[in-house]
Amino acid sequence: MKKHRYFLFAACAALAGCGLFLWMSSAVNRPFAHLDSADLACVTVRLSPPDKTLLIPEPGQLVEYLKDTVIYQRDDSYQDYCGQAVTFSLTMADGSQTSVMAFSPFLVIDGVGYRTKHEPCEALNRYANKLLNDPAAPVIxxxxxxxxxxxxxxxxxxxxxxxxxxxxxxxxxxxxxxxxxxxxxxxxxxxxxxxxxxxxxxxxxxxxxxxxxxxxxxxxxxxxxxxxxxxxxxxxxxxxxxxxxxxxxxxxxxxxxxxxxxxxxxxxxxxxxxx
Structure with missing residues (x-):
């Protein structure tokens, strides 16, 4: 009888573990995990402030940063925050467009806000400001x-x-x-x-x-x-x-x-x- 209870308990624990794994898989998402530089026809970034838009002719490094981004639950309260917003506009090879705003602790994709992992989001911000301070960066x-x-x-x-x-x-x-x-x-x-x-x-x-x-x-x-x-x-x-x-x-x-x-x-x- 005790042995039967032990196996029943182990089975329940395994099911609970699977449920937790599935919940975590659905709660954590890497929206750009499969993005490739070849998918992009044109990329720009706008920094506000100082309200300046730059062309990114070689987006390879940006793609790697985007691949690292992680989003959690939807959260549109980013509109209540103040600070510098960095918005990347991606024009895909098929003509479709996607906007990604890095505004830690939020990542806003096509106008929809999500809570995000801080480090990848901050990396996007640093990358954009490095471009801003590069006198050779093409200004739009x-x-x-x-x-x-x-x-x-x-x-x-x-x-x-x-x-x-x-x-x-x-x-x-x-x-x-x-x-x-x-x-x-x-x-x-x-x-x-x-x-x-x-x-x-x-x-x-x-x-x-x-x-x-x-x-x-x-x-x-x-x-x-x-x-x-x-x-x-x-x-x-x-x-x-x-x-x-x-x-x-x-x-x-x-x-x-x-x-x-x-x-x-x-x-x-x-x-x-x-x-």
Whole structure:
């Protein structure tokens, strides 16, 4: 009788062990275990902050990191957290797309959040930031970068004007965009003045241009008169000399479309200098 009970107990323990194994197998998942570099046609990563997108031409190392990722139960509470999000966009060879956001302790796949193992998720974050700090990493500029004008302790966002821009489309094709805007002197209602006592201002682009082509300015008295003749502004790198008094400034800059994205854009801003 005791022997019978022993075998019954052993059988129950074995069944319980199998159940635990099956539960663990269903609770732990490696969603990219079978991913291969040959499956990928194009890969990009966006880091927020600083809201910058990079092209990953050689995704082999990324594939290895993705293979190591482990997800557990679904959890969409990542939306309540703050911090840097790193989002990889994978375009597969068959044209399908998948997005993977590493936001430890979460991995968000195509908008669905999961609890994840910390180390592989953190490895994805480090990998993306290493690319961000690599000056040779191709930057994807879907649109002309924003410009902030800084003078002393004050700064102001510039108004984007006309631009010609190129974007990479499907395959090897490109999309060319031509956007026209009113003359800066017709944008008085959109230009808030930056007040400064400095003689110079620094142009801080979200992504530095390959070249600042030129800069000119008009007296604030010319607002509403787009036929007024502007005067050239002295440029030293990304620094401009300011005129005393109130002036409307316009800057033209260019980004070489080496990675399939780039073009030229104009920006305008209003500065009142009391030097």
């Amino acid at each position: 500029l879907e649109d002309p970068p924003a410009l902030a004008v800084v003078s002393g302790d004050t700064s102001l966002g510039a108004l984007l004007g006309s631009y010609q821009w190129q974007r990479k489309a499907d395959g090897d094709s490109f999309e060319n965009i031509l956007s026209d805007s009113p003359h800066p002197l017709d944008c008085g209602e959109l230009l808030s003045p930056l007040d400064t006592g400095e003689q110079t201002a620094v142009l801080r682009f979200a992504e530095a241009p390959d070249e600042i082509l030129n800069a000119r300015c008009w007296s604030e008295a010319d607002l509403g008169s787009p036929d007024a003749v502007g005067q050239p502004v002295v440029l030293r790198g990304n620094e401009i000399e300011l005129q005393p008094g109130g002036y409307i400034y316009e800057v033209h800059a260019a980004w070489a479309p080496e990675s399939g994205y780039g073009g030229t854009a104009s920006y305008s801003f209003y500065v009142k200098s009391t030097w």
